[in-house]
Amino acid sequence: MTDTTAHPGIRRVLAAYDAVTSDEASLTDLAEMVARLQAELELLFVEDLDLVRVAGLPLARQINIRTGAAGPLAPGELEADMRATGARLMRRLADAADRRHIRWSFRTVRGEAADEVVLASEAADLLVLRHRRDWPRRRSADADPAAVARRARPSVLLLEHGAEAPRSPALVFRPGEQGRRALAFAVRLAVAGHDALEILVPDPELLDAATQAAETVTGSGGPAARIRCRVTRLARKDVLSDAAARTRKRLLVIGADDPVLKSPGALERLIGSACPVLLVR
DSSP states (O other): OOOTTOOOOOOEEEEEEESSSOOTTHHHHHHHHHHHHTOEEEEEEEEEHHHHHHHTSTTOEEEOTTTOOEEEOOTTHHHHHHHHHHHHHHHHHHHHHHHTTOOEEEEEEEEOHHHHHHHHGGGOSEEEEEEOTTGGGTSOGGGSHHHHHHHOSSEEEEEETTOOOOOSEEEEOOOSHHHHHHHHHHHHHHHHTTOOEEEEESSGGGHHHHHHHHHHHHTSOSGGGGSOEEEEEOOSSOHHHHHHHHHTTSEEEEETTOGGGOSTTHHHHHHHTTOOEEEEO
């Protein structure tokens, strides 16, 4: 019998930031999550060429956040702001990581944001991406976090800009190899955060298998046996909306190839619900 509680290897977590999603305060939560997973953290700061090109246009303007006044964008000003943002992020990362005694590294690259993130994530076990609700006005479609998540090799954690890293996981249950990895990932997160695990069942025919999986988790011995595990049936008409509504501020763990994500725009809709999502590969 396959051990559904075997922990997947999460040794290296890569978090991608840029001038739009810098969100320095989030590094504290991120470092805490990485510490619970006993992993190391790398922060990739991308100086996005799309923004650099836009800043070079004659009509480019900057807005004073205190007064709301708009004015011309001086040559090189955006690049100077990018360097300053990167320096602040590195200082914040160093402080957050050192306080939690985790290994960390910081790297700056310049290029097309999506390509740079996908390339850097090849060596990671988990990629962390931040998204914003006003993303379409700020980026090309290729750089949208959902598009990057589809291209990336490792599992991907999608968090809204400014949101805290969630602790308690809820899993969309599926049989199969990827489903077993998703269950193992959710169990590990629950154990690491001393939280409960809710198993969401998208199809009534899977209810018995999900219940057995929950019993296996709690009866496995070791730290996993101490977590609370609950099985919940999802509404059959709209599994995705029901899963997002039930999860709320918890982390929704789902296989990257889950059938409910196959329909056009499904992942974007899930992200737009402000539900933190972990796509497991």
